[in-house]
Amino acid sequence: MKYLILGASAAGLSAAGAIRRHDPRGEITVLSRDSQIYSRCLLPDVLAGKRGAASTCFITEDFMQKNRLNWAAGSIAARLLPEEKAVVADNGDKLYYDKLLIATGASSILPPVENIRRGRQIYGLRNLDDVSAIAGAAENCLQAVIMGGGLVGVDAAAALNEKGLSVTVVEVADRILSLQLDQKAAGRYEALFRDRGIEIITGEMVSKIVLDKKENVAGVQLKGGRLIPCGLVVAATGVKPDISFLEGTAVEVGRGIRVNEYQETSYPDIYAAGDVCESMETFTGKITTTPIWSLAVMQGKIAGTNMAGVRRKAAGNFAYKNSMTFFGLAAVSFGLPEAPDSSYETYILERAGSYEKIIIKDGRLKGAILQGDISRAGVLGALIREDYPVKVAPDKLFDLNYACFFRELENGEFTYQDEALTSK
């Protein structure tokens, strides 16, 4: 059996490990544009100078060897020929497969802003190359503008601030981290950022990048007219799945590559996993992309297991979870950051520097934010993901812990009880 995997990151390498576990003899080839194995989530630490590029590697040293993977590093899949069961690489090589996994992840989007493609010091933050490019530009300027106040934008802002640059974040919503946090929790981060000298502008957008005669970035112009001088722009306004090489094929694509619960695409023997695919997401019950690390790993393992002939369904495909920490303040959020209407109840507790919020509908948890003390996060996340009925007095909600749900299997592992929890 010949396996071909496109992408050498969370999804691709988890799949490779799973294939090898179930098929000791098959030939596994991994093709990746990345020429180094690294965790994208650690790029902000590299940019801040807190971690060397070498220690972003998330696999063990012997992973490639132990799993006997042929790794074509620094090689790009240019075209898929599904009828021939082959992928054409950018160097013209044709690689044939029996089973193919597409795990090419996603790339940063450049929003439609005047001069954004012409200016020289405009970067996304997605690849290790982006970090060297941003760090290089940061050497030659004092001010940076971050377009987008989502997780990646805020990560970039904190990192460049630690490098000593003067940083401005421009966010179109009324607050930073608007998809993850409510007004109060986002506001606490905004205050922390402002204390550190980071400027946060909300409800605004960049309308134009101002360039000098040599197309160097000189500043950005906001829609409201304000001009902010800067020598570097980081575009953190979202990502799009890397699927250009699928053009002209019959593989079904929406925002990402459509897959079922076995990570199978619409085309026989082609699988997809991670940021590149869209699948049935547990919290919303809708087909969406699921761009988080843990799901890329889970989906990669499921894809690899099925590719090797062992049928196994993905489960727990819950994308509405976020963890973060900025300037020493930690936060975790799940599900809805705000109650959408009055059929939801919201409970808030503030204690010893922590902000905690739980949103409930019909006796089930629909959202939670923990900022400061995040020690109860895991249990709340499990209850939300499993849509587990929780009937406890509101004053007990914030002390929910696994003791309330304790059930042990014969082998000593934990599980959740199937009966509803009712307080006595």
Next chain:
Amino acid sequence: MMMKRIFIKPELCEGCKNCQVACLAEHSPSRSVWFVNLSDQSSQPRNYVELNNEGRPVPLSCRQCDEPECVSACVSGALQRDPATCLVVHNQKQCAGCWMCVMSCPYGMILPDARESKIAVKCDFCADRGTPRCVEACPTGAISLIEAPSPDTDGEYYVLTGGEQQ
């Protein structure tokens, strides 16, 4: 292969917290209950005696899961399941303090370090002792060691529902 796991019998627990004190001491510089500095947060127990909704104490600790969700969530590779011992080990040097694991353990058994909140802290099964110190310290038998069958693979992904095998 067979692995060792801490088995919990909550009905025997008296809530004395001896297990927590033992863990605290074991992970303090002196390893001694006598000398442990209770105001120094760098000595932090990795097990928890919590009250359930009936007000009864339940001694809890990491399960060293067969398919640990904390490992699937770890963005740095700091958490790995060691196929030789079936233990889920945490490499503090590699840890990035991103809290993906804290968010992902369904039982709340891995937490930020109490002193600086920079890296995650979890049960290491007292890897350099024969028997975890909490088990030795329990006077009632509420926590004891069992042998359990476990897959000798690296941590595979794990979900609450166990994934469905067809």
